[in-house]
Amino acid sequence: MEHLRVLELYSGIGGMHCALKESGIPGQVVAAIDINTTANQIYRHNFPDAPLWNKTIEGIALDDFNKLSFDMILMSPPCQPFTRIGLQGDISDPRTKSFLYILDLLPRLRRLPRYILLENVKGFESSTARELLVKTLLECGYTFQEFMISPTSVGIPNSRLRYFLIAKIATENFSIQISDVFPHLAEGDSSEQPTVLSPTCPGTCQPEEEVQGGQVLYKLETATDAQRKMSQNNNLSIRQIQDFLEPQMEVNMEHYLLPPKTLLRYALLLDIVQPTCRRSVCFTKGYGRYVEGTGSVLQCCTETKMESVFTGLDQYSEEEKVQRLLKLKLRYFTPREVANLMGFPQSFSFPEEISTKQRFKVLGNSLNVVVVARLLQLLVS
Template identity: 65%
Template sequence: MGKLRVLELYSGIGGMHFALTESSVPAEVVAAVDVNTTANEIYKHNFPNTLLLPKTIEGMTLNDFNKLDFDMILMSPPCQPFTRIGLQGDVSDPRTKSFLYILDLLPRLNKLPLFILLENVKGFETSSARDTLIKTLKECKYHFQEFMISPTCIGIPNSRLRYFLIAKASPGSLPFQTASEILEGFPKAFNEGSPTVSDSYCGSPSSNLKDDRDIIYKLETARDLERKRSQNSEESVRRLQDFLEDEGHRTDMDQYLLPSKILLRYAMLMDIVDPNCRRSVCFTKGYGHYVEGTGSVLQSCTDVQLESVFKSLEGLSEEEKLKQLSQLKLRYFTPREIANLMGFPSHFSFPPNISVKQQYRVLGNSLNVHVVAKLINLIIS
């Protein structure tokens, strides 16, 4: 096969492009398309030689697409229409319009792309947008497979469960036995040689954990603690310390320490991990700005026991509580550390004018590079 011509839609900060490079598949991104000015600035900073079209997809005509003469589409359509925070508007949400436009154009292209790879949030799999996607692929006679995959499946200590679909045009078929149901994790045959991680750590909740509703400490039940201990015992998953920056070589690390008012107000709600942990929760675009449900925070001082600190807080004044909590040296993960967990290479960087808040935001909207690279290898093999 010659060098593939790839069209990257909703290109963001280039996660798909980095995954394509990592896959080592001979390919060239002939165009990247996105309307987000911050993401586009970061994309251009990292891929200065790639044609970047800062326009809406609906603003491109059928002829515009045909001129690009692409063999593969990589895309990650807006996820907000399929999330609770986005009100799950599905196809009625204006942000779905561009995706439906792509599906309308696909059968009318001069040449069907050989390969399609799509990523989206959990929730997309039950949407009307997904139904329209499947209907279109069937009409165009694509062979396809859907997946729910978290990076934990390949030994990365970060839960980021996402929907993926890969499709290959006829004739020919995908290099594994496809199934009508959505697969959890990668196909078994393709996963040989990769870390063997339990299904519960790849995204499915374990059913055999004790359902104990009594709070042990920090609003955590026995079930919560047992689940976290189980995740931290998965030796095939790497430790967080492998993804952290060297604090001794950064003079500005104090800016990531949690402010006093955040500690006092949200300490009980935070997901706290330390460098030896083999788990962290999904980082979202609100990380560093909102606390609850946006990502884990790191306990920098591991000489102090987390459980003993929280059990000592009852009955203390705010000043005394703050003194106890401060021993833990809780901090946010830096944008570079989150990028590491999401598989971005060491040479990925942000332009100097992009604020930390903007960095968190675009990373929260991105995808795991290693997972997508593995899927690209799967679809091409």
């Protein structure tokens, strides 16, 4: 196959670039574009030879894009306008401006790129921005396929359900079986199943999260929650957390232990996993700073049973509660471990001057490299 010239928009720390390399597709990034200075520092550290433009996309003229003569666009536009916990401003959100500019430019390019891959959060599939994207692609003569995919479908024990679209210039019918791309489908949790979206009903065909209900057990967890977690941990097609951990001797884990104050305030809300688990929740940019809903924490002392610590916890004084909770040796995952769970290769690294807080933040804004690499292989096959 000939060498593809690739344009990487919203390049961040280089998740798309890593995926391109992992896919084995012969390609060269002719320009990576992002305005986040920390992300650009990390990108440059890992890909010193790639032309990196620290510019706003809407500040780049059509002529400059034409000069790049690219065959493929990889992009992960800002997700905040579409996320379920945000304001869902969609195209009225100023952060969508650059994406709308891309849609305006695409039909006017001197030469249309043969391939496009886009990633975004669950919620994008029912947005006006997605409708405009599809309309533009069809007018330009592309055929496309849309998916909802989580890393569990490639055997990685991390939930990160995301919307993907792959498009190519229409030469033949572009319709596939999801099992052709992701043969190891997650079992037991419908919200984690990879799904091909129908163009006619993208807002309703994606898997929905399980409705929570029932009696609350210890740790503010319902019987449904506990059953779902047990089902995920029994899915042998997914690897164990321990496969993604850093060797103990290589990093001082004391730095990552949850402090007593955090344990006391948030213990009942923590998503706790053990090294033998086959599940973890999505890591967000707030990991390490905020506790609720930002990612799982690891129980290092597995000899202590979680039930024995949490059952009847309210009966104890604050000091006794802390002593009981400390027995679990709960810690945050390290940035390298989060990167491992997001499919980044071992060759990927952070410059020393980037703080732990900054590393968590940029990783939370990135994507799963292995999932994108699989989709790229499908796209150009």
